[in-house]
Amino acid sequence: xxxxxxxxxxxxxxxxxxxxxFVFYCIFTVYPVLQGLYYSMFDWSGMSQHKEFVGFRNFxxxxxxxxxxxxxxxxxxxxxxxxxxxxxxxxxxxVALTRFRFKLAGFFxxxxxxxxxxxxxxxxxxxxxxxNPQIGFLNGFLSLxxxxxxxxxxxxxxxxxxxxxxxxxIWAGIxxxxxxxxxxxxxxxxxxxxxxxxxxANQWHQFSKITIPLVWEQMKVSILNIMMTTLNGSFVIVxxxxxxxxxxxxxxxxxxxxxxxxxxxxxxYGASIGVLILVLSLITTVALQRLLRHETVELG
Amino acid sequence: MNLGIRNPVAKGFxxxxxxxxxxxxIYPLLxxxxxxxxxxxxxxxxxxxxLPRFPLLWSNFSYVWSKYNFNTYFVNSxxxxxxxxxxxxxxxAMTAYVLARYTFRGSNFLYLLYIASMMIPFILALIPLxxxxxxxxxxxxxxxLIFVYASSLLxxxxxxxxxxxxxxxxxxxxxxxxxxxxxxxxxxxxxxxLAQPGLVTVAIINVLNIWNEYVVGTIIVNDPTQxxxxxEIAVMQQEMxxxxxxxxxxxxxxxxxxxxxxxxxxxxxxxxxxITAGAVK
Numbered sequence: 001x002x003x004x005x006x007x008x009x010x011x012x013x014x015x016x017x018x019x020x021x022f023v024f025y026c027i028f029t030v031y032p033v034l035q036g037l038y039y040s041m042f043d044w045s046g047m048s049q050h051k052e053f054v055g056f057r058n059f060x061x062x063x064x065x066x067x068x069x070x071x072x073x074x075x076x077x078x079x080x081x082x083x084x085x086x087x088x089x090x091x092x093x094x095v096a097l098t099r100f101r102f103k104l105a106g107f108f109x110x111x112x113x114x115x116x117x118x119x120x121x122x123x124x125x126x127x128x129x130x131x132n133p134q135i136g137f138l139n140g141f142l143s144l145x146x147x148x149x150x151x152x153x154x155x156x157x158x159x160x161x162x163x164x165x166x167x168x169x170i171w172a173g174i175x176x177x178x179x180x181x182x183x184x185x186x187x188x189x190x191x192x193x194x195x196x197x198x199x200x201a202n203q204w205h206q207f208s209k210i211t212i213p214l215v216w217e218q219m220k221v222s223i224l225n226i227m228m229t230t231l232n233g234s235f236v237i238v239x240x241x242x243x244x245x246x247x248x249x250x251x252x253x254x255x256x257x258x259x260x261x262x263x264x265x266x267x268x269y270g271a272s273i274g275v276l277i278l279v280l281s282l283i284t285t286v287a288l289q290r291l292l293r294h295e296t297v298e299l300g
Numbered sequence: 301m302n303l304g305i306r307n308p309v310a311k312g313f314x315x316x317x318x319x320x321x322x323x324x325x326i327y328p329l330l331x332x333x334x335x336x337x338x339x340x341x342x343x344x345x346x347x348x349x350x351l352p353r354f355p356l357l358w359s360n361f362s363y364v365w366s367k368y369n370f371n372t373y374f375v376n377s378x379x380x381x382x383x384x385x386x387x388x389x390x391x392x393a394m395t396a397y398v399l400a401r402y403t404f405r406g407s408n409f410l411y412l413l414y415i416a417s418m419m420i421p422f423i424l425a426l427i428p429l430x431x432x433x434x435x436x437x438x439x440x441x442x443x444x445l446i447f448v449y450a451s452s453l454l455x456x457x458x459x460x461x462x463x464x465x466x467x468x469x470x471x472x473x474x475x476x477x478x479x480x481x482x483x484x485x486x487x488x489x490x491x492x493x494l495a496q497p498g499l500v501t502v503a504i505i506n507v508l509n510i511w512n513e514y515v516v517g518t519i520i521v522n523d524p525t526q527x528x529x530x531x532e533i534a535v536m537q538q539e540m541x542x543x544x545x546x547x548x549x550x551x552x553x554x555x556x557x558x559x560x561x562x563x564x565x566x567x568x569x570x571x572x573x574x575i576t577a578g579a580v581k
Contacts, residue, residue, distance in 0.1 A: 013483035014402055017394040028451035033420055035428030096314055100305045110568055111322050117560045119512030121530040122553055125537050126328050140348040183576040232421040236514055240534060254423050261427050274424035281421055
């Protein structure tokens with residue numbers, strides 16, 4: 001076989017394996033993302049042909065829209081709450097299930113991951129029943145300790161309802177990050193722990209001097225991941241549990257985007273909220289990466 | 301050498317925390333099962349954790365299956381999940397193989413493009429996606445869902461599978477090509493079967509994601525005959541404000557949960573390895 005035809009065959013092969021995927025990807029992912037940037041410059045109801053170019057006016061309007069500020073605040077409230085809640089509990093479980101040598105560690109590990117295989121819709125509906133004022137588990141449980149039947153509408157307070165979204169999202173997130181941290185801890189050579197043991201280090205010392213520094217990179221990835229998924233994905237749990245209410249008090253950027261675009265037909269404005277989410281995600285990623293910079297310990 | 305925690309009080313305390321979390325995970329599932337067997341009266345009169353009364357209302361299941369058309373939604377979910385997983389897996393495996401094994405102009409750039417797109421919030425694409433699907437007449441079709449889902453699976457699939465193909469020994473391909481196999485033959489007859497463990501891992505993670513997907517679904521589909529399970533669950537919950545059929549709602553939740561639960565029990569290890577492979581970007 002001469003090298004010219006074999007080179008041609010090679011190129012045909014590469015092209016036929018690369019191009020279909022790339023074209024497909026461009027149509028259904030890249031193009032919509034770029035279109036999103038483009039639409040954010042228009043005043044457009046989506047239903048009519050009329051699409052008025054307004055430049056950055058949508059962004060100026062965003063800036064003066066109190067609900068947007070509320071939504072941004074809620075998004076970051078959830079980010080901070082989830083990072084603290086998930087990282088604390090997941091790290092604790094990961095250490096407990098690796099370093100503490102519990103029997104049944106494998107069992108706990110399998111069980112703790114289960115919420116991560118459930119649909120967010122299922123999780124939202126389940127927790128709606130936990131919070132349900134009449135037939136819910138939480139009020140039923142509290143009623144055991146009181147004379148009168150407790151009937152608190154947990155999701156009905158403009159000042160506190162956003163707090164009620166933290167338990168389901170933390171509950172649903174633990175398993176995934178626990179698995180990541182377990183894998184990272186298992187990569188730490190046993191000899192490090194053995195040496196520290198000989199020097200009389202207790203569990204806490206081992207945790208703070210060996211485990212944390214050596215899994216720091218993984219924790220950083222986890223924190224960034226929680227931030228990203230929260231800014232981009234909180235919308236579903238909010239939509240299922242509170243629809244952004246009461247009185248916009250649990251609105252997040254994603255739910256506001258959905259409401260503006262698909263319920264009130266301000267597609268241009270909705271798209272500009274999407275751009276805002278993108279910009280804030282990028283800024284927060286950079287900021288977090290700076291904040292979490294830490295001399296990483298490389299294993300020799 | 302390291303014996304873990306030795307202080308029995310501390311050990312007992314940690315055990316209790318682990319058991320409490322176990323209960324918090326298992327109980328909602330158990331509760332779903334128990335409540336799916338109750339009638340309305342039991343919801344209002346008895347404590348939420350009370351056991352269902354005999355005879356158990358298994359009819360809640362046949363009720364959602366036929367009256368609420370869960371047979372349709374189940375089949376829709378199945379078609380969309382299988383379709384998009386197969387399509388996404390094939391496309392990402394082909395690209396991953398070429399990116400892992402061949403160098404050509406732009407190959408690095410292409411790889412980075414796929415990986416970087418994992419950082420872009422998909423929600424930005426939601427509005428244009430609606431109009432795109434509309435203009436392609438893919439609104440309210442399973443094919444539309446399959447295309448969007450398959451595309452959303454590509455970056456993760458390419459990332460994990462490229463790593464997997466790189467780990468396979470090069471000699472295999474070389475000897476196959478010496479034996480006269482074409483590039484295509486080498487891929488389909490040798491490399492793809494060898495990559496099976498990686499393919500299975502990616503497939504399972506994808507199936508879990510697609511089976512549970514809601515946002516894209518609810519935007520592309522508004523015709524009830526095309527709903528997938530999560531869409532219908534969300535709609536059903538809304539309707540409960542006007543009619544109270546709690547038992548059937550819990551039965552519906554269980555119908556949605558059980559398939560992924562079975563899958564999890566069968567493929568736990570694969571799922572864990574997929575997560576660790578995917579998260580370390």
